[in-house]
Amino acid sequence: MGNPSSSPLFSRFSFLIISLFLLRSPAAANRLLLRLPSKPDPKNAAATARWLAGQNFWGVLSTISSDLGGAPFGNVVSYSDGLPNSGSGIPYFYLTELDPTAKEALKDARSSFTVSEYPLGTCGNTDPENPSCAKLTLTGKLKLLDNLSAEAKYARHALFTKHPEMKDWPIGHNFKIFRLDIENIFLIDWFGGPKPLTPEQYLNYGKIQRYLSYDFLT
Amino acid sequence: MGNPSSSPLFSRFSFLIISLFLLRSPAAANRLLLRLPSKPDPKNAAATARWLAGQNFWGVLSTISSDLGGAPFGNVVSYSDGLPNSGSGIPYFYLTELDPTAKEALKDARSSFTVSEYPLGTCGNTDPENPSCAKLTLTGKLKLLDNLSAEAKYARHALFTKHPEMKDWPIGHNFKIFRLDIENIFLIDWFGGPKPLTPEQYLNYGKIQRYLSYDFLT
Structure with a gap:
């Protein structure tokens, strides 16, 4: 009662x-x-960056626009870094050359990809520009994958799992899979400026975690 | 009963x-x-673009990064285009040179600003990359405003109204007001490619609407 x-x-x-x-x-x-994993401790830069990349499913991909005098051109895109909660940290995209981003990237691969914690709903009342509402920019080269490669097969599965409607997008638009080769990481997840984080630390984060777990269990 | x-x-x-x-x-x-105004008819490009700019309050601002070999650098920022439901379509930003975006813009003003309909919650089950979930990229030059000008006063009021915590941000960080001078508009709000929309059509949209209402009433 x-x-x-x-x-x-x-x-x-x-x-x-x-x-x-x-x-x-x-x-x-x-x-x-x-979205099961909770937000990591901001002191753990690699965990926070990988969490942002793994939990988001769309962001802004910027390329250099030769049509617009070499201006940066940011475009809203969907992406996936792997299957839910087992991502690689590498963003894969499903793009058509009917859209300027893919067309420009094939001429000049310099790109950056940006995601925010804000749409994940964990910033509460905090403003999206407040440093405690985390943000991640991965800068590098946007590369077209060989459509028949094992990586393209994995990326397609990763993309279609997070974005089910993609598999029904028009064949005539000739969507292709692109990967961002990360060369620099800009992460703000607390006060005091960007967190030092190398692409190696970022990409190896899950591997190290898995290794430690394996080591602990055996 | x-x-x-x-x-x-x-x-x-x-x-x-x-x-x-x-x-x-x-x-x-x-x-x-x-968020009172409902989504305009996608056939009305100017109305849709102004709705996206007026209803969003954060997006990704991209500049050219001299530190990263001229790569485009997209950064999550807050913005305001005016007071709620009476915006000008011009995005104003409150940026510090402690952050790379403001620093780079003062060296090379070429920039783009990107917002999506997705965080507004009106895309329903539609994927953020689906053309019926609208997206807007404004490309142009990012300009520092004279802090004592009437425009800076208006922009500060517009920013602080949509982002109340900004007025308490540290004075020592020397935040300054920037405006994007729009030269090109990329709007996708339906199938069939980008909608033709000039900066003049975009910026004059509200004025024309107000003129028509006035004409009708008198």
Whole structure:
């Protein structure tokens, strides 16, 4: 009697509230369920950067626009760094040359890819530009993958898992898989300026974690 | 009796649900209340672009990074194009030279600013890269404003209204107000490629609307 959570009325309310939330957007709900890992300690730069890359599913990919006098051109794109909660940290994209980004990247591969913690919903009331609301920019070269390679097969699976509608996008648009080869990392996740983080530290983060777990278990 | 919306129990449920939603984040709730205008018809390019610029409050600002071999560098920033629901379409930023974006822009003003419809919550189940989930890239020159000018006063008010915590950011960081002078507009808001839209059509959109309303009323 005294425990409200066991009351059928309370259960019905909870169910109603949860259903209403989930019904807002089934895709958002699925993505929410995939967002299991909590935000790492900001002191752990590699973990935070990999968390940002793994939990986001869209960002802004910037290339150099020869059509616009060499100006930087940022474009909203979807991406995937692997299967949910087992990403590689390497962003893969599914782009068509009908869009300027892919076309420009094939002429000049210099690119950067930017994601924010803000859309993950973990910044609370904090402004998106406040350093405690984390942001990540990966700079490097955007490379077209050989469509028949094992990596392209993995990337396609990673992309289609996080973006199910991609597999039905028009064949005539000739979408191709691109990878960002990371050369520099800019991470702000707390006050005091960007966190020092090399591409090696970033890319090896999961491997080291897995190795330590293996070492511990054997 | 038969109308559930008049039942006190239903009202209590509704209040509980709405309260729970609003309590998740007061800032988000305020922003939600400000998002009154609904999405324009995608056929109206100027209205859609101005809606994207007016309803978003953060995006990615890209500059040319001399530190990174001339690569494009996209950075997550907050912005404002004016007071809520009466924006000018011109994005204003509050940036410090402690951050690479402002520093680089003062050396090479070529920039682009990118926002997506996705974080506004109106794309539903649609993927952020699907053309029906609108995206806007404004390309041009990022210019530092004279801090004592009337425009800087307006921009500061516009920024602080949408980003209340900015007024308490450290004085020692020497934040300055920048404006993007728009030279090119890339808008995707439906299938069939970018919508033709000149900076003049974009910037004059509200003025024309106001003129038509005035004409109609007098």
